[in-house]
Structures are given as structure tokens and as C-alpha cells.
Amino acid sequence: MGQNSDTISIDFSKNGSISFALFKPSSTRQSGNSISFLKSIIANNNSATDFVLVKTKTDQLGIVHQNFQQTFNGVNVYNGNYSVHSINGIIDAIKGKYYSISLSSTTPVLTETDALNNAMNYIGATTYAWQDSSLQAFYKSRMNNLNANLFPTGKLIAVSKEITSTEDKLCWIFNITSKEPFDEITILIDAANGNLIQKNSNICNGTPNAYTKYYGMQHIDTKNISGLYILDELRTTTATGNYARIHTLNNQNNSATPPISQIEFTNNTNIWDNNWQPFHVDQTALDAHWGMENVMDYFSTVHQRNSYDDNGGDVLTYMHWDLNKNTAFWNPNFKFIGLGDGDGKKFNPLTDIETCGHEFGHGLYQAATNWTTHTSVENDALNEGLSDIWGICVKNWSLQTTPINWEIGDKMMINAPNLRSLSNPKRWVRFSITRLLCQPNMV
Ligand SMILES: [Zn+2]
Numbered sequence: 001m002g003q004n005s006d007t008i009s010i011d012f013s014k015n016g017s018i019s020f021a022l023f024k025p026s027s028t029r030q031s032g033n034s035i036s037f038l039k040s041i042i043a044n045n046n047s048a049t050d051f052v053l054v055k056t057k058t059d060q061l062g063i064v065h066q067n068f069q070q071t072f073n074g075v076n077v078y079n080g081n082y083s084v085h086s087i088n089g090i091i092d093a094i095k096g097k098y099y100s101i102s103l104s105s106t107t108p109v110l111t112e113t114d115a116l117n118n119a120m121n122y123i124g125a126t127t128y129a130w131q132d133s134s135l136q137a138f139y140k141s142r143m144n145n146l147n148a149n150l151f152p153t154g155k156l157i158a159v160s161k162e163i164t165s166t167e168d169k170l171c172w173i174f175n176i177t178s179k180e181p182f183d184e185i186t187i188l189i190d191a192a193n194g195n196l197i198q199k200n201s202n203i204c205n206g207t208p209n210a211y212t213k214y215y216g217m218q219h220i221d222t223k224n225i226s227g228l229y230i231l232d233e234l235r236t237t238t239a240t241g242n243y244a245r246i247h248t249l250n251n252q253n254n255s256a257t258p259p260i261s262q263i264e265f266t267n268n269t270n271i272w273d274n275n276w277q278p279f280h281v282d283q284t285a286l287d288a289h290w291g292m293e294n295v296m297d298y299f300s301t302v303h304q305r306n307s308y309d310d311n312g313g314d315v316l317t318y319m320h321w322d323l324n325k326n327t328a329f330w331n332p333n334f335k336f337i338g339l340g341d342g343d344g345k346k347f348n349p350l351t352d353i354e355t356c357g358h359e360f361g362h363g364l365y366q367a368a369t370n371w372t373t374h375t376s377v378e379n380d381a382l383n384e385g386l387s388d389i390w391g392i393c394v395k396n397w398s399l400q401t402t403p404i405n406w407e408i409g410d411k412m413m414i415n416a417p418n419l420r421s422l423s424n425p426k427r428w429v430r431f432s433i434t435r436l437l438c439q440p441n442m443v
Contacts, residue, residue, distance in 0.1 A: 014312055015162060017098040018042060019242070023091060031086035034066055038082055042098045048073045049101075051082065063087055072101040072158040078173070078188070079163070079243070097242055099160035101168050108170060108191035112154040115172035118194040119152075119187045122224075125178030132179050152176050159188055163234065164197055171197055181207055196224060198234075210272040210286040211279075214352050214411040215399070218290045221246075222270055230264040231289045237300040237307060244307035244315065246296060248289040250282065251318035251338065255325070258334050259318055284349040285319045288339055291356030292317060294398035298357070299364075302397065308363035315360065319351070328355045330362035332371070337363075345414065352411040357394030361387035392422050 011020040018041065023029060029037060035051050043049040051068040058064050063085055070080030082096030108115075120128065129135045130150040140148045154172040161167045171188040178185065188197040200221070201207075208217035221233040231248035249262040265285050267276050272286050292315050299305040307313045316336040321327055325340035328350040337359045341349045365371055365383050388408055396404050409419030 011311065013097055013242070015099070017100075018094070019097060019311070020093070020095045022093045025090055025092065027090065029086075029091040031064060031066065031084065031089050031091055034068070034084045034086075034091065037091060038068060038084070038094070042082065042094075043070075043100075046100070050074075054081075068096075070098060072103060073106050075106045075156050075158050075170070077101055078157045078159045078171070080160075099158075099162065099168075101158045101160060103158055103168055103170055106156065106158070106170060108156060108172065110172065110189070110191050110194050112172060114194060115154055115189040115191065116152060116174060118189050118196075119172075119174050119176060122187065122189075122196045122199060123176060123178060123183075123185055125180060125183070127178070127180040129177035129179050135179060150177055156191060157188070159197060169197060183207060199224065209270055210290060211274060211283065212287040212290055213283045213349070214287050215290065217273075218286075220272070220286060220290050220293065222267075224270075228264075228266045228268060229270045230266055231285060232264070233293075235293060235296050237296060237312065238304065242306050242312055244296060244312040246289065246292045246315045246317075248285055248292065248317045248319060250285065251320050253320050253323040253341075255322035257331065259336070262318060265319075282319070284339075284341070284351040287349075287351040287353075288317050288319060288356060291351065291353040291394075292360070294353060295357050295360045295394050298394045298397045299360075302393075305364075308360055309367035313363070313367070315363075317356075326350065328359055330359045330366070332362070332366050335363060335366075342412065342414075348412045348414055350412050352395075352409065353398060354388075354391035354395045354408050355412065356391075358387040358391035358408075361390035364390070388420060388422060 006023060006026070008022040008024060009020070010018060013019040035053070038051045039045055039049060050071045052071055053066060054069050055067040056064065066084045066086070068082045068084065070077040070082070077099050079097060080099050082094055082098070084091055085093040129139070136150055139150050140146055152174040154174050157171050157173045159169050159171045170191040172191050174187050174189070176185045176187060177183070183201050185199055185201055187199045189195070190197055208219050210218050210220040212218050220231070221235065222229045223232040233246050234243040235246050236243050248265065250265050251259055252261050252263065254261040265282055273279070296307065296315065299307070307315060313335065318336060318338045321338035321340045324343050326343055326347045327338065327340035329338050331338065339350050339355070362383060365386055371379065371383065391408060392406060395401065406423035407418040407421050410416055413419055
């Protein structure tokens, strides 16, 4: 369905399905028919697809919110869900994500028990919550239910190739609480062969696993491919289950555009400390990956924005851009970020969190304004000024700085003075040079 006389506004996911639509009032859209409405406009009446009502809530304004789970031949589809808003029984908006699924069977090869054993092997905890009787007792009392049990129950779920990166798969999904180390993990196990498909910690600020240069030990999310961890993840960006990819790559001191020599940062464990080689060379990739996670979380939590383009756009960052270069930039044509290592005289690596927010901010500005580069001095100044503001917002939001830290570059500049100050813009000489020349991407 394209934008037509029926819709006031409409947006699409990367896979082409409708992520949001606001409709003109029409008696042809009755909330009592939400399911057939979704099936026709979202799933093109695909016979294997259904939508199951999960929850209905009426808010103080009388707007009814119905939440639906997408299913494929009766099996839930991972992350596939829509909310339908209606006023006086007439649907006025829908929002969510649809996956076109193709599976030859919804019968698992692997039993639930075998899948759970594999899941526990992939998690590798020494003790799980259900193995501890005092934790079980505590859980029963918290749930006010004598039958409550921390032992995980598996459910079959259809997972799109957009998530598996290969093909649509039938998986077992478990929520597993481990005691030692403590974590709550959602894990997807391939129901055909027991392979790990995805593993996410549900604990905010999970166990620190990355020793960043500027911010000490922090938690980062990664991806496991055939036993190797890489700096790649799908980060949840909205309450309805949308996500955007954060991918941090090694550009190996090259500067060709588009990049030609990028490789993954790899680690055979998910602990990225000084045992990871070559830690002393690549450590700041951890700062950038963690920084971009915080940028994404800031914009999704505070501004309900789904990545820079509000459409789940990948955040692709190339580390080691050029050789010892004082550079950090947003590339508007190819939509990626490049971060340099600094010359070691004026600049350390340009991977602090305000730089992450600043460069992402250029992407946001481009998406929001259809900016093409250097159209006017005023445009460039607005673009740079807003990016500095976003950088400071992200920095203070994620580090919960008290008092507020208004300085740009206090980590990455060697022998500060800092690069710029938002509380006292005239403090550093660079302010006037940057602003008068209005150089986008000077940093
Ligand atoms: Zn800039």
C-alpha cells in the first residue's frame, strides 16, 4: 500500500512493510475487524499469516490500543507485532513490524530438552537460578504463586532471515536466568540443528565485558558467528520491537571511499579486556561501539527515534580511518561514520562519546532535513551546532554526569584545552575558527 488518499502519513520498515500508518477516519475500518484489516494491508492476505490479540488497553482519552502478535502457521514470529489504535471503534493508526516468513515445516527436529541443554552450553554459567533453592523460594514469593518456577520453558518461534542473516528458521526461544554470573538472557536455538541464533541479555547495563579507553569497564553487546565474537548487534529501538544494527569495523588505516579494506574486530571470548589481541591497538573500537549503543539508546529512549533516519538505519562505524588522522566524520553519500586514531600530539583517538553523538547527529540532520552538503554557511553552522548539542546530550544522559559536563573533547584532546565548550563557547580559541569557517566534520 502506498501513500494514498486514505492515509495521512505512512512509513515503511527496511523490509518494505508498513511500520506506521495514520488513517483518515472511515467507517470501513472497524476495530472489531482489526485482524482481517492487518492481514489484508500488512500481509497481503498470506494464508500462513495471522495476528493474535495479546492485549487490549483503553487509555484516559478513550483511545483503544490493541496489541497483536504475528504468527506463521500458528507459531509466533519473533519481533513480529503490531499495535492498532482506534477511536470510537474506528481504526486511526497502526504501528509495528511484519516479517514475510517462509518455512517448510513448523515441527522441530530438536527436542525442547536438547535445545535447553545447548542453550545452557552457549551461556556457560556455573549456576542457574532454578538450581538454587533459595532463589526459587524468593521467586515464588515475589510472584505470589507457589507454582512459579525459574526453570525455563521453551517455545517454538519463527525467526526471519533479517535476524538470522541467512534464512528464515524455526527456533526454540528460552528466557534463562543464571545465578553465577547473574544475568537474564533471551536465547534463540535453531530447532533444526541446535546452533545458536541469537543471545541477548535483558539486564540493562549488563555485566561489564569491555575495557574501554575513556570510560573503563562497560557492557557491550556483540554477535557470535561460528564461535567468534564481533562488534555487531541488533539493538532494540522501540517498545514495539523494532531494532537497528550497530556494526563497528576495522578500516585498517585506509581512507578510500567507499571503504574497501574493512575487516571485523574478532575475539574468541566475549570478554574484551587486555587479554584480547591486539588490545593496545584496537581498544578504542570498544569505546566507539559502546558509544554508538548509548547514542542509539538515548535517541530511542528520550526521543522515540528509531536510529538516525527513524527507520532502523544501520549505524556503521569504521575505526582506524586513515593513518593517525585527526578525523571524525559522517559520510552523507554512503551513510557511515569514520573515526581516526589521532596524531598522538594534539588528539588521542577520536572515539569519545560526544564524538559518537556528534557524527550520528549529522546523519540525523541529513535524514530530517534532506541536507545535501555545504548548501549554505547557515546550514553548515546549524548542522554543526546541533551535532555538538546532541553530542553533549548523549554524553550527559549516558554517563549521568553531575554537574553537567558541557565540554567537547575533554577525553580525546591531549593536553586540553578541550575542543569546544557549550557552556562557554568563547572559552577555547577553536570555537571561533570552527564556527567562523563553519567547517562541517572538522570533528
Ligand atoms: Zn561535525
